[in-house]
Amino acid sequence: MAIQTNNSQDISWVLAQIEHIAQFGQNASGITRLAFTDDDLQARKYIIELMQSAGLAVITDAIGNIIGRYEPEGINPEAATVMTGSHLDTVPSGGKYDGVLGIVCGLAAVSRLKTRDELKHPLEVVVFAAEESSRFSFATIGSKAMAGLTNPAVLKRIKDHEEISLASELEKIGLKIDNALNAARPANSIKGFVELHIEHGELLDEKSINIGIVDRVSAPTRLKITVTGMPGHSGAISIAERQDALVSASLIVLAIRNIAAEYEYKGAIGTVTILKTRPGAINVIPGKVEMWVDIRGTEHESIVEMLQEIKDAVSSIADDNDTAVAIEVLASEKPVSLSQNLNQIIETVCSKLRLSSLRLDSRAGHDAMNIAYVAPAGLIFVPCKDGVSHNENEYINPKDIEAGLDVLTETLYQLAK
Structure with missing residues (x-):
């Protein structure tokens, strides 16, 4: 009834x-x-x-x-x-x-x-x-x-x-x-x-x-990633001589997106949600970029694996572009x-x-x-x-x-x- x-x-x-x-x-x-x-x-x-x-x-x-x-x-x-x-x-x-x-x-x-x-x-x-x-x-x-x-x-x-x-x-x-x-x-x-x-x-x-x-x-795992390069005049410094923090950050954004696509079928996903550039002037090469990353998943093992892949990709991008990168874990829940x-x-x-x-x-x-x-x-x-x-x-x-x-x-x- x-x-x-x-x-x-x-x-x-x-x-x-x-x-x-x-x-x-x-x-x-x-x-x-x-x-x-x-x-x-x-x-x-x-x-x-x-x-x-x-x-x-x-x-x-x-x-x-x-x-x-x-x-x-x-x-x-x-x-x-x-x-x-x-x-x-x-x-x-x-x-x-x-x-x-x-x-x-x-x-x-x-x-x-x-x-x-x-x-x-x-x-x-x-x-x-x-x-x-x-x-x-x-x-x-x-x-x-x-x-x-x-x-x-x-x-x-x-x-x-x-x-x-x-x-x-x-x-x-x-x-x-x-x-x-x-x-x-x-x-x-x-x-x-x-x-x-x-x-x-x-x-x-x-x-x-x-x-x-x-x-x-x-549950969320949240990261703050800080990319540090060298600010300089956007017209005077040649491409080959630059340490452009935003270029490295952009490659990191794409890497996280691609890694997330690989892990989605395992119940995990990741997104870069915020980007902040410094000094933020139209004629200055970005010397610092802060980004926030939100990782989610219903399988803890997949989250751990995905996080390690992100760390490896970030390290490689930093080396290739001569920029320093620091990763801070803001939250890590199961x-x-x-x-x-x-x-x-x-x-x-x-x-x-x-x-x-x-x-x-x-x-x-x-x-x-x-x-x-x-x-x-x-x-x-x-x-x-x-x-x-x-x-x-x-x-x-x-x-x-x-x-x-x-x-x-x-x-x-x-x-x-």
Whole structure:
């Protein structure tokens, strides 16, 4: 028999909230709501108000995660919590659904579940702080702290490209970086975590599948590569005599692209995402280039092999062009397998809702991969039109949002009853 969904929760409320939150950071090329900027703080304030109006008890933990909690009447307050949520921050010129979908649908799901009497566990909706690496070059900061995966010394060193520290941004909201470890949740305090998210890819849309159920989440290895040559007059110095840092950097970009193409079938991929040249004058040969590299993969061995090939290629290019190259590893994380028991629950829910589902891996990182270290974690994908994400043209059909909300609600119910 098919599960009967609660039609009293109008999907139009979810769509209206997504549109409203999109105004925080809206610009001509999409939405730019970087972590702890004024736009992000306005969005956080609005979500807190939504949580409070929904009857949730709201706190902000030591790293800046916002937690809205509902305790059904008569339950054991010490019972492990059932948790859902995602993130509010965006990439530059991003879309309106990435992250926000999981928060708004999480609130809608909890509102639905408040009408049911069988709940034996508290429910929490979490807004994870600084999920995107766009500002601080470190991803999923909030969920790492909640999972106890943070290093205080590293947190204190984190700065954005304008040299503004994470510590100073936390101070703006009354938090001290020295207390960040207090965000870690006690062992066995979370019964299960389920995140609803858009698919960063085209598989579900191409195959007309309602729901993606993620088995493995790739983790980032991130590099900063600095190429140092010799600046000089662009008209006076002959080609043969130059130590052009940008020429070497360009060859490195192509090498990384070609290596990534070779490893893609093994579940790994790499991208040069940022280039900065110095001194940056039109009549001066570039003397220094800084570049940032993002490597992803669902097979740790492939990531290691790919990284070694990149290092070998960089060394060869540096020698051939008489330029010095330094490689700094900014992050190195291992791919994470999510809970198979929880995935089976999600699959069963999809079947009872008469929704098609597909097991798949995620090449993009998500907060669920960190919570998986301390609790059973699941990640539900809904299709994005044409697979477009991290882009102003990001779009989800309302019917797919409704399907995702229904699956999230029933999965949380199975965990909480």
